Every structure is written in structure tokens, then in C-alpha cells.
Amino acid sequence: MSWLRRNLVVIAGLCTLAYLIVPNIVVTVFSFNNPTGRFNYAWQEFSLDAWKDPCGVADLCGTLSLSLQIALWSTIGATVLGTMIAFALVRYRFRARGAVNSLIFLPMAMPEIVMAASLLALFLNMGIELGFWTILIAHIMFCLSFVVAAVKARVLSMDPRLEEAARDLYAGPVQTFVRVTLPIAAPGIAAGALLSFALSFDDFIITNFNSGNTVTFPMFVWGSAQRGTPVQINVIGTAMFVIAVLVVVAGQFISSRRQKSAKP
């Protein structure tokens, strides 16, 4: 009993972790299912069919590639714009700084559906056709704030004396930026970019409002919840999880090796 009391936090924490992970395990297990009906909710029998033919469902891989493209472009857009804003906010004192800060904060403090609906109101009123471009515009908009937050956190913890030292050593502004500032800010920028990619790839609510007839991967999944879920969706879900874990582990590995080599 005393053992239980001493380890209460550990047990409770691991229970929460199980709550977070169990759906992923279910997704993985059911990717090996061979369902009889249209829906893949009950276990029938083991099968590798879906793994052998992940694109075997009409439109599935098309929507997947569209989502990847949108995620890629919105990551690039949001990362560039967001990094610029973050540097301006951390490194310079100027008027309207408070207003800019609020403008950055508001998209994160707003229910997604409000942004989704208001963007649709804009597009409808201006008669802009919904599709690839409206999705991209929306995704850059909501990823922007998250990039700013991630980069800001990193640049804030950066020692400005390093840049002064570079200038003392006769480095020009461009050289200082490329050789000193950028490498130090890189983990923050990478975190922001990774977050934008995940947010954009996974976004449903804003895309649902502003996509018109264009179908992204989350929208395909949403539709399949009504029409019948192919096992291939579980295959892709499992693959995404594995790839994400590998990317994060690789990132950890690189940064820990860098830290080791930095400390002689």
C-alpha cells in the first residue's frame, strides 16, 4: 500500500500516457484487419491486404498527396513570414509593438471555427472561388502565429553578446546573420516549421469551410466516417505515426550529438 502511495504520480502519469497511446495502438492493430462490412470498427481476421495496396482505394492517395503539398507550401510560407515577425519582435523596439503582439496572439486565442467561418464570409462576399488557393491562404494564416511563438522563444533565450562578438570580429551584418544568428535560431525555426506542417496536414475545421469541392486527406477521412472506412486509412495513420516517431527520434539524436561535440 505504501508502495502504491509513493508511486501514485508515476501510476497516474502512465495511465494518462496509456489513454493517449491506446487509440494509436487500435489504429495500428486494425490496419491488419479484414473487415466484412464497409466499416472497420470490429475485428474480423488478420490480413496484410491493405498494407500491400495502400493506394487501393479511389481518391485516397490523391488526397494524401494534395494534403502533403498544401502542408509543404504553407510550412514554407508561414515559417518565412513568422520568422521575420519573431525577429522584429525580439530584436527591435518600435511603436505598435503591443498591437502586433495582440494580432499574433489572437488567432491562437480564437476557436478555430470562428476563423474558418469568417474566412468563408470574406471569400463568399468577394466572390473568390474556393479551392487549393483558399486552403493555402487559410493554412498560412493560422500556422503563422505558432511559428512566431516557437521562434520567439528560441531567439529570446539567445545571448545577444554572441552577435556583438561576431561584429567585433569584423563580420558584416549579413555574415553575422548567416553564420551566427541563423544557426542559433535554427532549432526554434525547425520546431515552428514542424508544427506548421503537422497543423496544416491535420487541419480539418478550417479546410472544411474553405475548400469548396477540393478534398484534402482529413476531409477524405471525415467523409469515410459516413460512407465506410477503408482499412487503408489505418495503414496511413500507422505509417504517419511511425514516420513521426522516427523524425523526432532523429532530431533528438542530432541535437544530443551536437551538444556532446560542443562540450569538449
Next chain:
Amino acid sequence: MTVTEAPQAVADPPLRKASTRKRLVPYWLLLPGILWLLVFFALPMVYQASTSVQTGSLEQGFEVTWHFQTYWDALKEYYPQFVRSLLYAGTATVLCLVLGYPLAYLIAFKAGRWRNLLLILVIAPFFTSFLIRTLAWKTILADDSAVVAALDALRILDVTNWLGWTEGNRVMATPLAVVTGLTYNFLPFMILPLYTSLERIDTRLHEAAGDLYATPATTFRKVTFPLSMPGVVSGTLLTFIPASGDYVNAELLGSTDTRMIGSVIQSQYLRILDYPTAAALSFILMAVVLIMVTVYIRRAGTEDLV
């Protein structure tokens, strides 16, 4: 000394010359991003405001008639969904805090070399489409599932039935299923800020509290928890705000009796095509959330949120 002084003496005159150009640098850095947010975040709000006071139909077109009655009608018709959304989102937020705190604490103070692995396990599910993961709950909470059977055997379903969270032997399509899904989906948004603020706490404070004869429970109540308040505040906001507007969990795991306001806005905008009502509803939701958030931040007293 001489090394640092010499270049400064040389560099002084050109530096001063560049200063006016330099003063404009932050503005050039801000311009594209801020313009984007003004055009695609702020301006849409103006359009939505104008849509909410329009009247008309899809065939005849909409016109601004300053018809504020729409707000009143929308509120009168859909206040059950509003109340339900706030109730579900509030419950999910509390559950996230209760479930997330031990895990954040575990990662911050007790995990040792497992810390990074645990963090990865918290973040990685993010990258599997949340819709796919939410659909997995249909399997977990299905009527003939082991989880539901266990809840029934442990007499937990009797309690939740009595509370009105479940019905009979079912969990799917009940409020419990929706709140379970909401809690699950927003849990990482609670854990990460909690972890960040717990990790910053100097563990010597715990030792000091112990030296002053504080029990672990007192140490937690008087030292750890107050110091983690920034994480608690930003975590609860990051869960409550998106949860209040969510319609995915309510649609996938709930029934018509568990519809949230997000579902109503979505179907008004995309299916019924009653744009003014949809715009009014979405403004009411925004106002309610902003007011609640402002009051909460005032009371919790945390300014540095971003």
C-alpha cells in the same frame, strides 16, 4: 580592451549614417506577415460582421440591412447547444488538467533518462491524423467492446447513467463519449505547457520545503502548484478555447442529443446556407469565449501567455 575599442572607433561614423535606414528594419520584417494576418484574419472578421446583419437568400442574394434581430433569434434557438458546448468544453478542460498534471509532473521530475521518450510519446500521436485517432474511439467505446464491458462490470456505468452521461449499457453516442474524445484530443495541449512550466522549477525548492518539515502534499500545494500556474493557465486556455468550438468529436462520437454549437455553425454555413445566422452564431461564440478568457486571465493573473 584595446581589441574591442579599436574597431568601434573606426566603425562609429558609418553606423550613425545607417541609423535611419536601420530604424525601418523592423517594419520591413513585419510587413508581409502582418499584412497577411490583417487581410486574412482581421478583415474576414469585418466581413463576418457585415454578413451577420445581412438578410436575403441564396437565390436573391444577400444585402446588409442591419437586421440585428438575427442575433437574438439565433441565441433563442440555439442556446441549448451553446450551454452544452461550454459544459462539455469545461468538463474536458478539467479532466485534461486532472489527467495531464501527473504525466507532466512525471516527465518533469521523475522520468530521468526516460524523459525524452515520454515526451516523444506525448507529441507523436499529434502526427497521426486526429480524425483517424478519433475514429479509433468508435472501436474502443463500441457497445460490445471490452472497455464498455469493464465499465459495466465495475458498476461505473450505473454512476454515469445516474449522472446522465450515459444511457443503458451504451457509451457511444452519449455525452461521455463526446467528452472522452474532447479530453483525448486536447490533452497534449494541456501537458506541454504544464511540462514547460514544471521543468523550470528549481528542484532545490522542493528540498528546501522538505527541510522545513513540509509533507510532500504541502510541498505540492504551497510550492509546486503555485509555481506551475503559468502552465495551468495557458494549458486550460489551449484546451478550453478549441474544445468550445469543436464539432468533430460531437459528430463522430455523439448523437443529435450531444450536438455542440460548432456543428450548428458548420451546418448553417455549409448545408443550410443561412449565412447571416451562421455568422451571428459564430460571433456570439467568439464573444462568449473572449469574455470568459479575459475574466479568467484577470483572476488567474498571468500576463505572459505567449
